Amino acid sequence: MASAAFSAKSDAIVTIERHILEQQRFHPEATGVLTSLLYDLALAGKMVTSQMARAGLAQILGKTGDINVQGEQVMKLDELADETIYLVNDHTGRLAVMASEEHKEIIPIPERFSPGKYVLLFDPLDGSSNIDYNAGVGTIFAIYQRVSPENTPGTMQDCLQPGHKMVAAGYIVYGAATMFVYTTGQGVHGFTLDPSIGEFLLSHDNIRIPAQPTYYSVNQGYFTRWSPGVQKFTQHLQNMTSETKTISMRYVGSLVVDFHRTLLAGGIFYYPADVSKPEGKLRLTYEANPLAFIAENAGGYASNGHERILDIIPNSLHQRTALYIGNRELVKEAEDYIQKFG
Numbered sequence: 001m002a003s004a005a006f007s008a009k010s011d012a013i014v015t016i017e018r019h020i021l022e023q024q025r026f027h028p029e030a031t032g033v034l035t036s037l038l039y040d041l042a043l044a045g046k047m048v049t050s051q052m053a054r055a056g057l058a059q060i061l062g063k064t065g066d067i068n069v070q071g072e073q074v075m076k077l078d079e080l081a082d083e084t085i086y087l088v089n090d091h092t093g094r095l096a097v098m099a100s101e102e103h104k105e106i107i108p109i110p111e112r113f114s115p116g117k118y119v120l121l122f123d124p125l126d127g128s129s130n131i132d133y134n135a136g137v138g139t140i141f142a143i144y145q146r147v148s149p150e151n152t153p154g155t156m157q158d159c160l161q162p163g164h165k166m167v168a169a170g171y172i173v174y175g176a177a178t179m180f181v182y183t184t185g186q187g188v189h190g191f192t193l194d195p196s197i198g199e200f201l202l203s204h205d206n207i208r209i210p211a212q213p214t215y216y217s218v219n220q221g222y223f224t225r226w227s228p229g230v231q232k233f234t235q236h237l238q239n240m241t242s243e244t245k246t247i248s249m250r251y252v253g254s255l256v257v258d259f260h261r262t263l264l265a266g267g268i269f270y271y272p273a274d275v276s277k278p279e280g281k282l283r284l285t286y287e288a289n290p291l292a293f294i295a296e297n298a299g300g301y302a303s304n305g306h307e308r309i310l311d312i313i314p315n316s317l318h319q320r321t322a323l324y325i326g327n328r329e330l331v332k333e334a335e336d337y338i339q340k341f342g
Contacts, residue, residue: 097154127254138256
């Protein structure tokens with residue numbers, strides 16, 4: 001009897017390593033390389049969590065004084081997160097090439113290491129402008145299989161694939177707790193870091209975006225810059241109150257945090273194009289694509305206001321896009337308003 005009870009308790013403890021290994025059963029052709037790559041990213045998340053926990057004491061808050069390829073101030077923790085993810089992955093033989101929001105060009109694998117079959121694109125620390133205010137930030141990543149010949153250096157074309165060709169995507173939220181959320185196309189799963197044992201444990205299995213929307217997330221300070229269709233859609237959300245449906249506005253200003261709330265609570269996050277950013281602000285390859293892949297695997301949808309995000313073929317590494325993501329019904333409504341009113 002005691003043995004059976006112990007067995008039942010053990011079955012309830014699922015580490016991220018165990019879960020990723022179990023997900024391989026959905027892919028009979030799997031070699032274990034993708035499994036190891038995902039676990040490496042979880043390790044990088046633990047390391048960044050440690051750096052963030054002592055950031056103030058280690059004097060790594062604030063700006064470096066540099067400007068990145070996006071024209072934004074580089075935060076010290078941006079650099080640390082970027083370097084951590086690179087150093088965890090540069091030597092493993094799993095990657096052909098990497099690309100980071102912080103770098104103008106692709107990041108080659110050092111010649112002394114053999115190039116692998118996968119491609120990693122990442123935003124090392126999304127929402128980093130919030131760092132000095134102790135607000136939530138996160139890492140976003142996308143993984144593809146290379147399209148260039150094997151055993152050769154990875155290329156730009158490996159990094160410019162449409163999102164529907166992704167094999168895995170995920171993000172890590174650094175907040176009150178650190179959470180790792182990922183999908184390989186077989187459901188979306190969330191893990192919370194237990195700092196006492198230094199391990200990610202399954203806390204949110206098979207996440208589905210709730211059918212009943214709870215929040216909409218948008219920076220309404222830009223309302224006057226939006227097109228009439230976006231303005232009317234926003235007014236529609238503000239008035240969307242009845243006995244059965246109420247939706248409230250919540251906005252942190254960190255994409256990964258706002259999306260995480262949308263994923264768990266239901267609703268829509270959107271960052272429209274406007275008169276100052278006619279192409280949109282968010283990065284297609286590092287931000288929109290991986291989050292769209294997660295949203296669709298959780299029953300949601302993502303669009304640029306006109307077409308499905310995952311169908312867009314990137315034409316540059318740092319291409320920008322508008323983004324509407326969350327409950328399928330709400331995102332489709334946004335598309336309808338934009339099509340009707342502009």
